[in-house]
Amino acid sequence: MNAVRTAAVIGGGIAGPVAALALRKAGIDATVYEAYQDTADGVGGTLMVAPNGLAALRIVGIDVDAVGQPIQGMVMTDGRGKRIGEFGGIPGLPPSQVMWRAELYRVVRERAAQLGVPTVYGKRLVGAQEAPDGVTARFADGTEVSADILVGADGIRSVVRTLIDPAAPGPQYTGLIGFGALSKAEVPGARSDAMYFAFGKHAFLGYWPVPSGGTAWFSNLPHDKPLTASETRATPSAEWMRILREKHAHDVPGRDLLNASEDDDLLIIGGMEILPSVPNWYRGRMVLVGDSAHAPSPSSGQGASMAAESAVQLARCLRDLPDIGSAFAAFERLRRERVEKVIAQAAKTNNQKSMGPVATTLMSLLMPIASRTFLKPEKMVGWTHRYRIDWDEPVAAG
Numbered sequence: 001m002n003a004v005r006t007a008a009v010i011g012g013g014i015a016g017p018v019a020a021l022a023l024r025k026a027g028i029d030a031t032v033y034e035a036y037q038d039t040a041d042g043v044g045g046t047l048m049v050a051p052n053g054l055a056a057l058r059i060v061g062i063d064v065d066a067v068g069q070p071i072q073g074m075v076m077t078d079g080r081g082k083r084i085g086e087f088g089g090i091p092g093l094p095p096s097q098v099m100w101r102a103e104l105y106r107v108v109r110e111r112a113a114q115l116g117v118p119t120v121y122g123k124r125l126v127g128a129q130e131a132p133d134g135v136t137a138r139f140a141d142g143t144e145v146s147a148d149i150l151v152g153a154d155g156i157r158s159v160v161r162t163l164i165d166p167a168a169p170g171p172q173y174t175g176l177i178g179f180g181a182l183s184k185a186e187v188p189g190a191r192s193d194a195m196y197f198a199f200g201k202h203a204f205l206g207y208w209p210v211p212s213g214g215t216a217w218f219s220n221l222p223h224d225k226p227l228t229a230s231e232t233r234a235t236p237s238a239e240w241m242r243i244l245r246e247k248h249a250h251d252v253p254g255r256d257l258l259n260a261s262e263d264d265d266l267l268i269i270g271g272m273e274i275l276p277s278v279p280n281w282y283r284g285r286m287v288l289v290g291d292s293a294h295a296p297s298p299s300s301g302q303g304a305s306m307a308a309e310s311a312v313q314l315a316r317c318l319r320d321l322p323d324i325g326s327a328f329a330a331f332e333r334l335r336r337e338r339v340e341k342v343i344a345q346a347a348k349t350n351n352q353k354s355m356g357p358v359a360t361t362l363m364s365l366l367m368p369i370a371s372r373t374f375l376k377p378e379k380m381v382g383w384t385h386r387y388r389i390d391w392d393e394p395v396a397a398g
Helices: 015-025 051-059 101-114 159-164 229-233 237-247 254-259 303-320 324-353 357-372 377-385
Strands: 006-010 029-033 046-049 069-071 073-078 083-087 096-100 125-131 134-139 144-147 149-152 172-183 194-199 204-209 215-222 267-274 286-288
Touching: 006 015, 006 134, 006 144, 015 029, 015 051, 015 101, 015 149, 015 303, 029 144, 046 051, 046 101, 046 303, 051 096, 051 303, 051 377, 096 101, 125 159, 134 149, 149 159, 159 286, 172 254, 204 254, 215 237, 215 254, 229 267, 237 254, 267 324, 303 324
Parallel strands: 006 029, 006 149, 073 194, 149 286
Antiparallel strands: 046 096, 069 096, 073 083, 125 134, 134 144, 172 215, 172 267, 194 204, 204 215
8 A cells, every 4th residue: 555645736727636536536635736816717618528538537426417518420521611521439439528618627626625625726836845755845925735745737837847857848839829719600400419620721610519509619720929828818809800700711611600709709728739748757756647747739639538537547556556656657657658649649630720721622632532441430539539447456566
């Protein structure tokens, strides 16, 4: 049995509370420390939780059926609205669920509170000091807290990552800026259980009908200059909508969806980022989980799912292995190859979204053939979606 009894989890988004819940299930008393002064209710756009992520969340008692919209398949179209490919779900698996990030955050936060996992707000980490018997986290407000281990679940700009390795890579810009909104328009013939991906000449558009009416959409706009979310939001939403309407002016159904969207409803995500391979996931009593260690771009559809998987696997390793070093090493062994494969696949998807008019036209010619031959759902995402963690199986040291 591991000697770890307490954990300080840095980051109160989604990965942090899920990690704390998994640690609690493993018999470790975990407290979440969040940098912001309050909860993130109402913050963020939409995200997808794939079957593998749904399974990981269920291990810690989280069910998102009440807040998610089941997505059974994907339909790919060109900028004229012509269908160029269609992919169903994976046989034998439940559908993915698309939802607002704020709704997932609420469900996770409520589950943590229900099980007595404390979350302390206004605790921005600035440093940590390790000792033979524990680690002490130091916060910007001058307070400190000690625990057996420190878990960095503090996102793609992780402070814990730089404490573990000051030379660790930071996020890289993908060349795309993300936007989204809910349009009053409805796309004739669009199914509510499918997500549609439209490759326009100048920008990529994803959309799906919303059961309550209207159509949710997101656009990935190629943009040479990297912009943070705050920098992107410095430009008024009306100006971004003007640019987006111009880029999608000849796209079907992009033109109609954007024209039926209110400027003030535009959700500005900012520059889409991806995290290169992080050499060191742990050091001493500190370890990374979720986007702090492995952040695929939103194009992967796996960010939340990968974070949930890693949270559960970390807790299993700490539960079963006799010392912290062997537990952290086993955790990395169980996770690194898988998450880096997902990240590499997301990078390819990003390249497809910013191909330009000529390459987009070529893809629209080749995709129908590919989707009938070698591009099958099982081959594309079966290895990702079928992954399951056996919580009861003991973890062996590598």
